[in-house]
Amino acid sequence: MTAGLPAEAAGLPVGLAGTPSNVTVLARRRGAPRFTLQLISVVGGLSAWQLFAMSGIVPPLFLPKLSDVLVDLWNLVSTGKLNQHLLASGIEFGGGMLAALVVGIVVGIGMGASSRIDKLLVWWVSALDATPRIAFAPLLIIWFGIGLESKMVLVFISGLFPILLSTASGVRTTSRELLEMAESFSIPRLMQFRAIILPGAVPFIITGVRLGITRGLIGIVVGEMIASTQGIGWMLSNATDTFNMVRVFALIIVLAFVGVSLTTFARWLERRFDTWRAV
């Protein structure tokens, strides 16, 4: 027991130091400073920003004051302006990701389960996956216009390949032993799929989704910055064009918040489904 070691070294009776209640206390004591450190790090960093901007060493165009940024952020929220653009970006992201999920999982299963489908598609998938998705942005805008649709498609092709490829590898790595067991019990093919192959692939699919979300987020911001009429990326490029640095920083904070929320959610999902992968 690792918790017993320091006590042993300190000459304390091990049996006493190793009791469960002591272990919990140790863990709790170790947890508290970690949270304090995080708090110090965030508050300290933000204060440093505010103080540095107030000192006048750099012009406000380079680094606006945090207080100004927060005021602007509050205005954006209270006037409903932010909500409106967040909604537009959200629709693009949601629509694109949903399509990426459905197509990625279905095609991924096909490629993982059938080497014929795999041979048929593998070159296209690898080539498209290796190409920076942003390169397609101008093309998509010509094809689908500057409205929501072009961004939706960009999110779709950004999120698609990570989901598709990890689904395929999840299906491919199904344990031979489990399949032989299913064979021995005469489990029909379709049920082997539902009860063994798919559940085995779920952790892989979730990992793909996490990667897909990150890439989709990049796709949406860059897509909107290139050409659009609304959305967070549009606001960002608008603020840059008018040298509104306060607004730029306010939007970056919003994006950071959205990004952290989404990846935290994806990691939580991943951990939830990981309990059985670790067997």
Added chain:
Amino acid sequence: MPDDRAVDDRAQKVIVQDVVIRYERAGFAVTAVEGLSLSVRDGEFVAVVGQSGCGKSTLLKAIDGLIPVASGYIEVDGRRVTRPGPTKAMVFQDGRLLPWRTVLGNIMLPLEGRGVPKAEAHDRAMALVERVGLTRFAKAFPNQLSGGMQQRVNLARALVVNPQVLLLDEPFAALDAQTREYMQQELLNIWERDRVTAVFVTHQIDEAIFLADRVLVLSSSPGRLRREFVIDIPRPRQLAIKRTPQFHAYEDAIWSEIGAFGGDTSGAPVQPVVTSGAVA
């Protein structure tokens, strides 16, 4: 051995005749079993022992119908075996449980595969959960169970389909000595109820004698039937019989048979000290 035993009047349940089994891999073939013949009577418990790699698992899989024979034939109930079927069930050495299903869910799997209605499958699986003593763990996942408990689930999953032929491939090999003995007794207790035909592969000589009506010794590479020993110990059996002179005599006889051709007993347990007595 006496020939007038009641056992011998029963019909042949499993017949393995002049069987050859080869594995093809990357162009060259390995002969795992060659010219193997044996038979198992209805309701008989047969143990198969032999050195590692002599083809015991291969034989079981072939009886189950998971792998084809290159020549010869295998019959169960007078019908040629070509694939797995509802009358046979396998207990695998490595649990092969679905980690994402509960104990109950794992035991229900073969029934679901047969299209048994959910409610009935649930009740039948639950009855087996109770029979193998895992009632408190019905809703637990395999990674929450000890090795011994996992093998009970493995056994229950095979028994739930009411097989007529039960195939067991070293089901207790991964367990510690104490748990293994405990499981041997449990298996016999469960088996006593309906005395289904059983073929039990093992490395443990004492396990084979304790469980079986007959112990078949296979010769190694390629696998052939070397010799068979009829175990004339009355049932129901308790673990205490392992300490009787009669039991030791069987152990001694089988060990000397294995020693007579193998020489290489690496990985096998140390030969037990024989006290006294002869085969009854």
